[in-house]
Amino acid sequence: MEDHEATRTCARPAPALRRYMGSYVGFDLRGFPAGVHCGPPSRVLTAVISLSGPLEMAAGVGDGSPVTRFGSVAGGLMRRSVAIHHDGRQEGVQVSLTPLGARAVYGMPAAALAHRLVPLEELLGALGVELVDRLRAASTWAARFAVLDELLLRAVGRGVGGDPVSRMRPEVAEAWRRLVAARGCVQVGGVAEELGWSRRYLTERFRGEVGLSPKTFARVLRFEHAHELATTHDPLPWADIATLSGYADQAHLVREWSEFTGRSPTAWRRGEVLLGTG
Numbered sequence: 001m002e003d004h005e006a007t008r009t010c011a012r013p014a015p016a017l018r019r020y021m022g023s024y025v026g027f028d029l030r031g032f033p034a035g036v037h038c039g040p041p042s043r044v045l046t047a048v049i050s051l052s053g054p055l056e057m058a059a060g061v062g063d064g065s066p067v068t069r070f071g072s073v074a075g076g077l078m079r080r081s082v083a084i085h086h087d088g089r090q091e092g093v094q095v096s097l098t099p100l101g102a103r104a105v106y107g108m109p110a111a112a113l114a115h116r117l118v119p120l121e122e123l124l125g126a127l128g129v130e131l132v133d134r135l136r137a138a139s140t141w142a143a144r145f146a147v148l149d150e151l152l153l154r155a156v157g158r159g160v161g162g163d164p165v166s167r168m169r170p171e172v173a174e175a176w177r178r179l180v181a182a183r184g185c186v187q188v189g190g191v192a193e194e195l196g197w198s199r200r201y202l203t204e205r206f207r208g209e210v211g212l213s214p215k216t217f218a219r220v221l222r223f224e225h226a227h228e229l230a231t232t233h234d235p236l237p238w239a240d241i242a243t244l245s246g247y248a249d250q251a252h253l254v255r256e257w258s259e260f261t262g263r264s265p266t267a268w269r270r271g272e273v274l275l276g277t278g
Helices: 099-106 120-124 126-137 141-157 170-181 188-195 199-210 214-230 238-245 250-261 265-271
Strands: 005-011 021-030 035-039 045-050 055-058 068-070 072-075 082-086 090-097 117-119
Touching: 005 141, 021 141, 035 265, 045 099, 045 126, 055 072, 068 117, 072 120, 072 126, 090 099, 090 141, 099 120, 099 141, 099 170, 117 120, 120 126, 126 141, 170 188, 170 199, 170 214, 188 199, 188 214, 199 214, 214 238, 214 250, 238 250, 250 265
Parallel strands: none
Antiparallel strands: 005 021, 021 090, 035 082, 045 072, 045 090, 055 068, 055 082, 072 117
């Protein structure tokens, strides 16, 4: 087997940013076979700044989506995996944002970015250019995370979209919180009833803010949980993963996995050369 090295360094954003984003992750992958990595759909929007070569990405795996080169990229919530073409070498920083973070940092609802990959500088302007330049100039992960804190606090402070809290309906924020807390294993109709809305109205307002319907978002959350279990160093059998993730049975998991990744679970595990890197 070819020698390879993978490091992953995580940090929490500054306290004032934690309602808008969940984590910073620095990654450095070297010596892996070239291939296509499936960036799975999840509960968060992601922004990635490359510290090595350009990122070659497509908003779908095996579906003919065009491959685009990015120095830095922002993505919305997805219902399919993103294809990340690589030559076995990747180094960069990933930032995870909540839907409220999309309003706070980008000045737009998360729905405006759903199923899309956009150059980060297109959303942040000169601040985005400065962010990329300073991250690449920094020589340690601690220094890079400090740069993220400083510039993202500036992005929030300049108030591009006004007060993000007041611009998002509290019922939508609460529905998002409940779905995330249950990992998608909750009845959308029940959530709507508890909020005093009809299911149809909740679906319309949720999709208009987040970009996915509550039902689709719940499916993403169940898949996210299954994906976490499947990427551990000692993964459980698929039937156990299905049960723990809230699927009716293994066949249900296989159908959902194939839709979200473009591959069966077995083919995904066989072809995912970055499996186990975190």
